[in-house]
Amino acid sequence: GNSVTQMEGPVTLSEEAFLTINCTYTATGYPSLFWYVQYPGEGLQLLLKATKADDKGSNKGFEATYRKETTSFHLEKGSVQVSDSAVYFCALTANTGGFKTIFGAGTRLFVKA
Amino acid sequence: DSGVTQTPKHLITATGQRVTLRCSPRSGDLSVYWYQQSLDQGLQFLIQYYNGEERAKGNILERFSAQQFPDLHSELNLSSLELGDSALYFCASSRGDRANSPLHFGNGTRLTVT
Numbered sequence: 001g002n003s004v005t006q007m008e009g010p011v012t013l014s015e016e017a018f019l020t021i022n023c024t025y026t027a028t029g030y031p032s033l034f035w036y037v038q039y040p041g042e043g044l045q046l047l048l049k050a051t052k053a054d055d056k057g058s059n060k061g062f063e064a065t066y067r068k069e070t071t072s073f074h075l076e077k078g079s080v081q082v083s084d085s086a087v088y089f090c091a092l093t094a095n096t097g098g099f100k101t102i103f104g105a106g107t108r109l110f111v112k113a
Numbered sequence: 114d115s116g117v118t119q120t121p122k123h124l125i126t127a128t129g130q131r132v133t134l135r136c137s138p139r140s141g142d143l144s145v146y147w148y149q150q151s152l153d154q155g156l157q158f159l160i161q162y163y164n165g166e167e168r169a170k171g172n173i174l175e176r177f178s179a180q181q182f183p184d185l186h187s188e189l190n191l192s193s194l195e196l197g198d199s200a201l202y203f204c205a206s207s208r209g210d211r212a213n214s215p216l217h218f219g220n221g222t223r224l225t226v227t
Contacts, residue, residue, distance in 0.1 A: 032212040043115065043203055043218030044156075051213040089156065093212045098168040101146070101207075101216055103156045 002027040006090045006104035013080055014112050021075040021107045023064075023090035031094035033057075033066050033073040038087045038106070047075075047088070085111045116140060119204050119219035127227055131192040134222045136204030138185055144168065144209025145187040146216060147179055150201040162187060163209045194226045 007022040025031065032051045036044040048057030053068035062077045073090060090104040116139035126132055138145050147159040158171035162181035173179075176194075181187045191198060201223050205216040 030212075034215055036216075036218075041220075043117075043220045044205075044216070045115065045218065046215040049213065049215060091216075093214070095212055096169075098161070098163065099144070099207075099209060099212055099214070100158075100161065100169045102158070103148075105155055 002031070002092060002094055002096065002100075002102050004090050004092055004102050004104040006088075006107055008105070009087075009108040010110055011107060012110045012112065015082055016079045017111075019075070019077040019080045019084075019109070021088055021090075021109070023073045023075065023104060025071050025073065025090075025092050027071075027092055027094050028096070029094055031092040033064070034091040034093070034101075035062070035064055035073070035075050036089040036091060036103075038089065040086070044089060080109070080111045082111045082113050085109055115217040115219065117204060117206050117217050117219035119202075119222050121222060122220070123223050123225075125225045125227065126194060128194055128196060130194050130226075131190065132194065132224065134189040134191070134202055134204075134224075136187045136189070136206075136219060138187070138204075138206030139217050142206035142208055142217070143185065144207045145181055145185070146205040146207070147173075147187070147189050148203040148205065150203060150221070152200075156203075159189070161209075168209070191224070196226050199224055199226045 050057040050066035118137040161169040208214040
């Protein structure tokens with residue numbers, strides 16, 4: 001079946017450091033890929049998405065490229081801020097007799113001033 | 114504001130009891146999803162409805178049930194509650210008819226079973 005694997009956290013970085021959170025997936029067909037972010041005390045919210053191979057999703061300085069050859073969708077940001085501290089979830093949606101979304105386990109990011 | 118409304122925000126109850134969580138989806142969304150988030154942050158998919166019909170089922174216990182009503186709001190019923198059912202329960206909605214539609218999450222109901 002379909003699955004999403006993302007790097008375990010927590011990830012601790014200093015402000016202005018470079019961020020990479022790895023995400024790989026297993027899916028049949030052509031899934032859409034997403035990154036969601038969860039700030040403390042809130043629900044998840046969409047950060048960015050990519051719907052086909054080689055698409056790059058971007059938002060708020062974050063980027064991720066849909067790599068079909070490596071089945072990956074790694075999240076990157078060139079310079080993190082304290083306000084980026086949150087839990088990040090990689091997800092895919094595929095049509096498996098209905099459109100079902102599967103989430104990775106989440107990666108907690110701490111950014112120190 | 115995601116447009117998804119969940120009530121109540123907090124619920125404290127005793128073991129063996131039954132509770133109902135309610136979700137109103139974003140306007141225009143036909144699909145509703147329920148997720149359970151434990152303290153270690155993992156997000157477990159419970160169940161999905163599309164336009165009133167069950168679409169997909171995840172790791173939902175037999176003590177739990179859900180439904181989506183004609184006005185598209187959804188309820189998650191949890192019965193014979195156990196301490197281990199304490200968690201955050203999220204509802205999300207989407208168009209539900211295409212893979213590129215993102216999910217929109219409510220702020221969750223925090224259930225505490227004592």
